[in-house]
Amino acid sequence: MNIADIATDEFVQVDSDERLGKVRSVFERENPKGIVVTDEEEYAGVITERQLLQSHIEDDAKANVLARSNVPRIGRDEDVRDVARMLVEGGTKVAPVFEGETLWGIVTEDAILEAVLENLEVLTVDQIYTDSVVTLQEDDHLGKAINYLRENDISRLPVVNENGRLAGMVTTHDIADFAVRTMERQQKGDRSGDTDRMLDLPVYDMMNAPVETITGEETVKTAVERMFESGYAGLVVTPDGDDTSVAGILTKTDVLRALTFTEEQSMDVQITNIDFLDTVSRSDIQDAIAEVVDKYQDMQVHHAHVRLSEHKERLRGTPLIHAQIRLRTNRGQIAGTGEGYGSDTAFRVALDKLERNVLELKGIRADKEYEGQLLRKLDEL
Structure with a gap:
């Protein structure tokens, strides 16, 4: 299934010069998942309700101050599983859909879930x-x-x-x-x-x-x-x-996130707020988690999720990062969290905590293995 069957060309948009006070009113009145911001009819970004809540920007400021231009751009021929990953890693519930270089419409979290609803019967x-x-x-x-x-x-x-x-x-x-x-x-x-x-x-x-x-x-x-x-x-x-x-x-x-699970030999790793990565790469993160997992052969990891969030505090210009690593395994969920200046330091602290939590789980009876029914269902679409 590709995203052309799910995306819509009907969406709420505001001009980049619109006041944020008016944008708040639009969320109140129409309750959209996100609002597309345009500048002279050209796509400029997306504003979500969570952004407005977390922002300290005054209502008199213009919409372009808050518009997120780093929201993933979706092509109309993208696979639904890839789009699910992009939305989760982009930390957004709505993303622009392009036909070539032209903004065609949007795709939302709800639209994807509605499209795959029947296939979710195989997961608990x-x-x-x-x-x-x-x-x-x-x-x-x-x-x-x-x-x-x-x-x-x-x-x-x-x-x-x-x-x-x-x-x-x-x-x-x-x-x-x-x-x-x-x-x-x-x-x-x-x-x-x-x-x-x-x-x-x-x-x-x-x-x-x-x-x-x-x-x-x-x-x-x-x-x-x-x-x-x-x-x-x-x-x-x-x-x-x-x-x-x-x-x-x-x-x-x-x-x-469950739609992104794979049955490949390599462990599936998903990163929320991937833009916060600085001196560490996705492959570095995957290798480091795999190294911990490989020490415990009886623990089968089906999926790893790394969530990064940034605090206002800085040290010589480097932001304080909070990192959370969560593994979905045949022994249940295991997590580790940590903080540090820069994503690499925060990740390493969280990884150390994760390994200690893994050790504490030794001897716990394994749950029933995840069989991958959802993936096979999706592949049939």
């Missing part, structure tokens, strides 16, 4: 969900939520009560929506000072509840259908029979 949630979860307490303030979202480069945070039980969910969309409504009230003179007090608001006052959940035994197809029906981009994974304990998170991006 526990094969692909993320078991490392950042949570909030009900009385944590909105400022803390925003910091957690930025620091961990994520889009949603489960909220738990004083007993650690699932109580709600806060997402980047919720916060962006609340910020727009607050600014609109201020402009009308209804409640001056709201912006200053907004960051002190308890997340309990704006979280979504009840929360949509899924168990690890259910199929990924069921999970994606539930996301589409609820209008959510992620579900909280709970133990079977207990819908108030948080075992993990399953997002549309996790599902998209």
Whole structure:
């Protein structure tokens, strides 16, 4: 299946001179996955809602200040699996589709998932969900939520009560929506000072509840259908029979990532925010992970995911990088995280932590091997 069957020529766009305040209003009114920015009818980049939330740029600034020009450019003849990889590694839910050098349309995460939905029946949630979860307490303030979202480069945070039980969910969309409504009230003179007090608001006052959940035994197809029906981009994974304990998170991006798994002899490695790589290459990362894995012949790694995120702090111009390595193996998921100045240092710290976590898993009974049914289904399309 190539992307020509999935992409659309209908999309939301704004001129590069448009104010960011107006762009926020467009997200509020039309709720697009992303907005294409053009300069004299030429493609200039893409703005996502998460960018707006994480940006400190004033609303009077122009859209071109925030437009991401490094979002992957998709050709209309690209294979769906390659496009899935490009979206995940580009950290975006929408990308421009070109016919030659001409902007033809866009492709979205949702459109790809809809196209392959029936083939997701062969995967279960526990094969692909993320078991490392950042949570909030009900009385944590909105400022803390925003910091957690930025620091961990994520889009949603489960909220738990004083007993650690699932109580709600806060997402980047919720916060962006609340910020727009607050600014609109201020402009009308209804409640001056709201912006200053907004960051002190308890997340309990704006979280979504009840929360949509899924168990690890259910199929990924069921999970994606539930996301589409609820209008959510992620579900909280709970133990079977207990819908108030948080075992993990399953997002549309996790599902998209699963589409990139391969059955090749070489280990499949995927890197989110690949633009942060400086003195280390994709092949260096793959070789280093493979070296760790090869020490433990009884552990079979099906997929490796490396996520990089950049902090504001710098040392002699080199940014502080947070790196997370996650392996999907026949023994479950194993992760390692680390920080350092530059992607190479951060990756090495995370790799050392990963190896220590691998050692701790010795003796754990292996789970059922991943058989690759999804890949065979996709190859039949």
